[in-house]
């Protein structure tokens with residue numbers, strides 16, 4: 001029940017610190033050991049390559065997952081949109097392992113790929129919020145998000161839940177392989193920092209509402225830009241704004257703008273820059289200069305340690321692999337408040353259903 005909340009989407013945004021804590025409780029023991037089936041970890045670690053298959057927001061959680069799996073386990077990882085994989089699968093490695101990310105566990109495009117994977121007789125894992133869902137039943141293994149029901153059509157807490165669980169899984173896999181980066185990654189501690197950071201961000205929602213009113217309430221289009229892990233966040237942030245506020249939004253690799261898309265920048269076009277990745281921060285900042293010179297209104301969402309004077313939204317400092325978990329919160333709130341500004345039913349955007357059970 002949404003109780004005192006006007007909409008489920010806001011309730012679900014606010015629940016995200018609790019989702020992090022639930023995952024810690026379910027998957028990490030007091031002594032720091034990770035409670036994931038050894039057989040699953042062994043099967044994953046035997047893979048030559050991981051294939052993450054998903055749709056929509058879950059696909060975007062997969063993009064971040066690729067960073068986590070590659071950096072903590074050294075296993076090459078590909079991320080695929082399920083509807084594309086279905087009719088044009090890539091050339092597979094000799095020992096593939098498939099990871100399906102799906103909030104509902106019922107998405108037809110993902111089910112279709114899993115049916116094919118089962119025919120090929122390859123091992124699979126479904127990460128889902130719904131126990132006994134079709135994708136859970138049909139995969140070799142399941143890990144649950146324990147995020148509580150997600151009612152709003154726009155997915156919020158499932159995205160952050162999926163990323164956090166991928167982090168826990170990647171840590172367990174890498175640790176088992178003796179990879180130093182994984183052994184040193186204290187995932188329970190880091191996710192606790194994330195939960196606290198999320199709480200600070202949702203508590204600061206009034207500021208985000210003001211930015212939405214000021215910058216997004218009447219705009220025709222908008223851009224989210226970033227590089228590396230910040231590009232992954234930009235893509236999810238753009239989907240959020242599109243689906244609930246109907247603002248045409250692109251999530252774009254900031255370095256790629258100048259190769260054509262920058263032609264779309266006009267006076268007052270909102271460009272929201274995500275800056276959490278140390279290696280690329282200054283490059284994204286120089287890309288914002290290019291759009292500023294063409295009249296764009298730039299909003300910066302930056303991690304505290306990378307922030308400079310004038311940045312509007314500052315994110316508490318967390319482990320560099322977990323910054324998407326914080327950066328997405330103001331983006332979800334921007335989408336929510338923009339939708340309200342425009343007078344839409346934010347929980348039930350036009351043309352969309354909560355789970356897409358048709359191909």
Ligand code: M6R
Pocket residue numbers: 055056057058059101102103104105106107110153154155156243352354355356
């Ligand atoms: O239930 P799933 O995670 O498989 O759903 C995938 C997409 O349909 C879903 O993420 C959709 O894009 C949402 N509307 C995003 O907010």
